[in-house]
Amino acid sequence: MSEESFTDPGWLSEEVKTGTTIIAVTFDGGVVLGSDSRVSAGESVVNRVMNKLSPLHDKIYCALSGSAADAQTIAEIVNYQLDVHSIEVEDDPLVCSAATLVKNISYKYKEELSAHLIVAGWDRKKGGQVYATLNGLLSRQPFAIGGSGSFYIHGFVDAEYRKNMTKRECQEFVVNALTLAMGRDGSSGGVAYVVTIDQDGAEEKCVLGNELPKFFDQ
Amino acid sequence: METHHSHSQVKGVSTGTTILAVKFNGGVIIGSDSRASMGESYVSSKTINKLIQVHDRIFCCIAGSLADAQAVTKMAKFQLSFHSIQMESPPLVKAAASIMKELCYSNKEDLQAGFITAGWDRKKGPQIYVVSLGGMLLSQPFTIGGSGSTYIYGYVDAKFKPNMSLEEATQFSTNALALAMGRDNVSGGVVHLVVITEAGVKHIVVPGDKLPKFHDE
Numbered sequence: 001m002s003e004e005s006f007t008d009p010g011w012l013s014e015e016v017k018t019g020t021t022i023i024a025v026t027f028d029g030g031v032v033l034g035s036d037s038r039v040s041a042g043e044s045v046v047n048r049v050m051n052k053l054s055p056l057h058d059k060i061y062c063a064l065s066g067s068a069a070d071a072q073t074i075a076e077i078v079n080y081q082l083d084v085h086s087i088e089v090e091d092d093p094l095v096c097s098a099a100t101l102v103k104n105i106s107y108k109y110k111e112e113l114s115a116h117l118i119v120a121g122w123d124r125k126k127g128g129q130v131y132a133t134l135n136g137l138l139s140r141q142p143f144a145i146g147g148s149g150s151f152y153i154h155g156f157v158d159a160e161y162r163k164n165m166t167k168r169e170c171q172e173f174v175v176n177a178l179t180l181a182m183g184r185d186g187s188s189g190g191v192a193y194v195v196t197i198d199q200d201g202a203e204e205k206c207v208l209g210n211e212l213p214k215f216f217d218q
Numbered sequence: 219m220e221t222h223h224s225h226s227q228v229k230g231v232s233t234g235t236t237i238l239a240v241k242f243n244g245g246v247i248i249g250s251d252s253r254a255s256m257g258e259s260y261v262s263s264k265t266i267n268k269l270i271q272v273h274d275r276i277f278c279c280i281a282g283s284l285a286d287a288q289a290v291t292k293m294a295k296f297q298l299s300f301h302s303i304q305m306e307s308p309p310l311v312k313a314a315a316s317i318m319k320e321l322c323y324s325n326k327e328d329l330q331a332g333f334i335t336a337g338w339d340r341k342k343g344p345q346i347y348v349v350s351l352g353g354m355l356l357s358q359p360f361t362i363g364g365s366g367s368t369y370i371y372g373y374v375d376a377k378f379k380p381n382m383s384l385e386e387a388t389q390f391s392t393n394a395l396a397l398a399m400g401r402d403n404v405s406g407g408v409v410h411l412v413v414i415t416e417a418g419v420k421h422i423v424v425p426g427d428k429l430p431k432f433h434d435e
Contacts (some may be wrong), residue, residue, distance in 0.1 A: 033392035153372030158432045160376075180372035215375045 019187025107136025236405025323353025
């Protein structure tokens with residue numbers, strides 16, 4: 001059992017992690033991404049309003065989880081690489097390209113990095129897509145969840161996800177899932193950030209704590 | 219998600235498991251999966267019954283070390299029958315839960331098992347009590363436990379309603395257990411449910427191929 005120093009607060013020596021809940025879901029015509037907003041260092045919450053949905057391009061976003069520094073760095077690098085790539089091909093990049101770039105970095109440096117990014121967006125070729133890139137794997141899925149809070153909602157998303165939801169239903173599904181996870185996971189909390197991407201662009205929204213849906217509470 | 223696994227220092231056979239209990243209008247349903255595992259890779263039994271009857275209308279389900287759980291429930295069953303003879307009436311559910319709690323608390327260094335006690339008695343009707351690893355006793359309208367329970371917290375939080383009918387509660391329990399068994403590799407097999415009401419006790423078994431299917435199956 002390590003000795004606790006009572007003079008130094010935990011966040012001076014603990015690594016900063018986005019113990020978190022992230023989710024991305026496809027609907028007919030686009031995707032919805034969602035995340036909580038808590039960043040913890042050991043037992044302290046160092047940032048309670050961090051937006052973990054990071055833009056990689058106009059219509060491609062990624063959701064960050066794991067070590068905050070690693071995740072942000074990967075997102076920045078891929079943002080740059082994607083800009084260069086889109087100039088070269090003289091067109092908007094495909095979501096698959098963005099996901100592949102993230103996967104390449106995650107896989108090559110898998111020993112040093114500990115971050116899991118979910119990449120989601122809309123492109124003209126395949127519409128709305130969600131890719132999971134855990135530890136260097138690249139997998140296209142109808143929806144993906146990640147982060148420490150995601151374990152508590154596996155059952156809920158398995159039961160409630162349906163193909164071909166409308167945009168509204170998808171947004172509600174994402175907010176419900178985030179609320180349930182934040183209710184049970186100590187490292188997730190704060191507000192819910194939701195980004196909806198379709199062919200017209202990306203729309204960001206923040207759902208404050210008191211606007212989140214309420215579930216049965218003893 | 220390979221960095222997450224239930225940190226089980228339980229030696230020998232353990233019920234890596236999913237258990238739950240739900241109160242509905244007129245009774246309780248207590249349910250579990252049926253897999254017993256040794257370590258994380260060997261299934262030592264596919265059809266174990268984790269729902270133990272400690273009295274006519276009181277059942278217990280166990281999570282953790284099978285050996286500890288069997289020892290505790292055997293002791294509790296004996297003490298409860300003795301108590302019920304002394305009182306000359308069927309025991310209260312709370313009495314059964316308190317006996318488990320005493321055993322768990324006094325032996326907390328040596329035991330590694332948690333219990334859900336559920337049943338019906340004439341004084342308070344249907345009740346559910348949770349006795350955790352260290353010996354805490356808590357009464358709740360529904361509860362889940364075992365390694366598979368982490369995956370269904372979101373589902374049960376969203377779907378539980380107080381005063382459900384028997385059909386709704388049965389569907390709720392079966393769905394929750396099926397979802398947990400689908401994600402937890404140390405839960406599986408068949409779903410065992412026991413419905414306890416004033417009228418009596420009914421045992422329902424849902425085999426693997428009759429479990430509800432969700433979107434990816």
